[in-house]
Amino acid sequence: MKHLLILPLLVPLTAGAILVIAARAPLALRRSLSLAAMAILLAVSLQLFWLAQAGGIEVYLTGDWPAPFGIVFVLDRLAALMVMMTAILASGALAYALLGTDRAGPGFHALFQFQLLGLNGAFLTGDLFNLFVFFEIMLISSYGLLLHGGGRLRTRAGLHYVVLNLIGSSLFLIAIGILYGVTGTLNMADLGRAMASLAPQDVALAKTGALLLLSVFALKAAVLPLHFWLPHAYGTASGPVAALFAVMTKVGVYGIVRVFTLLGHDGSAITGVATPWLAGASLLTLAAGTFGAMASRDLRRKVAYLVMVSVGTLLVAVSLGSRAGLTGAFFYLVHTTLVTAAFFLLADLIAQGRPEGSRILWGERPIGSAPLAVLFFVAAIAVIGMPPLSGLVGKVLILKASTGLAWTGWIWTALLLSGFLLLVSLTRAGSDLFWRGGVSSHRLAPGWIPIAPAALLLSTSPLLVLFGGPMTEYAQATAEQIADTGRYIDAVLGWEPASSKIPREAP
């Protein structure tokens, strides 16, 4: 189907628009609409994944304008992977939200759909300004979702989050302005081509623009000096919202990978401009996330710091700049996003059953919290990267990719030490939550249905190990495709409009 590529945007957009109008409709109606849209999105993203898996690059020209003049959407392996991962993650989060979170306000489902629109758009677009627009769509729905349910802490965290992201948006626009002023184009493929033949006096400006873009993406990804908003925002958001936000930081990582491979290819004027910054900042992010996770005595906040650890690990792999590094990054990306999302849902479930909420104190636990304890155990193993779950595979791929560099020792030390410290921290948290203290007389433990979304998301971790071979091959093929910038540029710029067969009159 010719218009398949635009469906991941149209489905949530349509559903979200209807849900805004139907804000006063019965909850059952809104729920079924949201679920239906989610099911269609899941099917579409599977189809796209299948399409991209063949290895081609598909381009969709909006309004049939040829590439540098119109807005293009591009589907390659990386975009398909991100869209499918988001769809799986969002299905889990939505299923959990249907258990009661969506009752707290009329706008939940509409905001949820718009958030998906922004995410999918950011992954699929091939235009820098369009990327900004989808970032804004994503952010404004995330503001609403973050505040969903109300409360003092959420308002405070929300204010910080919104103000920081508005400043980030300004920086994004300035970076776009600089790059446009230098190259005269905003199509990312065309930008990549223009970077190869830049006038010498423009090189410094182009580097400034690229580094500004890096800082914007770093803000979204919560890289070290720009991470202060993350623990507050993620630690106070409601369970399903925090789970959905697990992919938001990955959008920043995706932006870094996409922009800096396309613009910073070999022979470009800005090759390697981001690498030294990334290499240092990613290790520091990893360290800060680990210490933050160890220090926090609140389960939700601990998981929020785990998100930071995963961003640090990912960027370590990205900063290697090699295909092996990217392979490890893509494998780890899927694993870490789904597992941290499941962990957020789990933290919410645990907090609901305890009088202390999510604070990690010795206290009475409700009868029958054994299933939760088992899931916590599995999630902890997966997050830390212990055998036999998928965190190990991802980490091994990254460690293997980082051999033979000048700073290999730093990377190995940081990754392994962080894993050990997290092991200590999560072991303590688990034993405080589930072993120490007595058993209370009331039964608040959830049945199987509330546990199911978290368990399903978590089950992707053993599945990733079980299908580790094909998954690693896909990650490797993705890395090859990303590294082959020339093919991407040719595919986008050489894509024939559908109307090109119609003869045109001479001017």
Add this chain to the structure above:
Amino acid sequence: MEVLLAVVIGLLVACGLFLVLRAQSYSVVLGLVLLSYATNLFLFASGRLATHQPALIGEGPPYADPLPQALVLTAIVIGFAMTAFVVVLALRARAELGSEHVDGTPPEGE
């Protein structure tokens, strides 16, 4: 004209940054507005400055670059929506936290 525009943008950014760093939600909102003005001007200037040139192709050169003008238009709309949102959020924070300080409680000694 270039110098004037550069000075104006610089001044707007300086004032905006000063206000954003003021830790009072009302000042922060004003600072964000100034920053977004500066950004829009900057974006506009990325198409080069020119007078008496229509953003139309067809009359022959000289014409102004129409793309930054379209970008600025989009940025203004988005910035306007975001400002409206942050104003509402700041009001709600003022009501819920009982203080205009961005952290909810002003630090000791103020």
